[in-house]
Amino acid sequence: MSTKVTFWPSGKAIEVKPGTSLLTAARKAGVLIQTRCGGNAACFMCKVQVRPGSDLMPIADDERRKLAGLDEQGCRLACQAKARGLVEVDVPLDPLRAAVQKLLAKQAEESDDLW
Numbered sequence: 741m742s743t744k745v746t747f748w749p750s751g752k753a754i755e756v757k758p759g760t761s762l763l764t765a766a767r768k769a770g771v772l773i774q775t776r777c778g779g780n781a782a783c784f785m786c787k788v789q790v791r792p793g794s795d796l797m798p799i800a801d802d803e804r805r806k807l808a809g810l811d812e813q814g815c816r817l818a819c820q821a822k823a824r825g826l827v828e829v830d831v832p833l834d835p836l837r838a839a840v841q842k843l844l845a846k847q848a849e850e851s852d853d854l855w
């Protein structure tokens with residue numbers, strides 16, 4: 741069985757060995773997922789949304805405890821969640837990038853008002 745991880749919204753996809761973490765898959769695919777703890781399940785910056793139907797290894801008790809129920813809504817730590825089959829992941833926009841995009845959109849809107 742093929743183990744493939746697709747990251748959205750970029751649509752970048754990569755085939756990996758079963759048991760590969762989503763963070764490792766993202767790095768191999770050239771997808772940026774923010775981290776600060778080096779993949780030790782401590783910073784929570786690598787939170788991603790896993791789409792329903794994705795085939796992951798069972799969640800470890802430690803990750804489940806840290807997510808405090810968010811896992812039931814599809815939220816996982818990319819450094820801890822491991823692919824088993826086909827996996828689709830929504831990567832949240834980097835907060836800094838989101839703020840810059842919001843500013844640029846506002847500037848564009850304001851410059852349209854001048855004309």
Ligand code: FES
Binds near residue numbers: 783818819
């Ligand atoms: S990289 Fe820090 S919690 Fe996953």
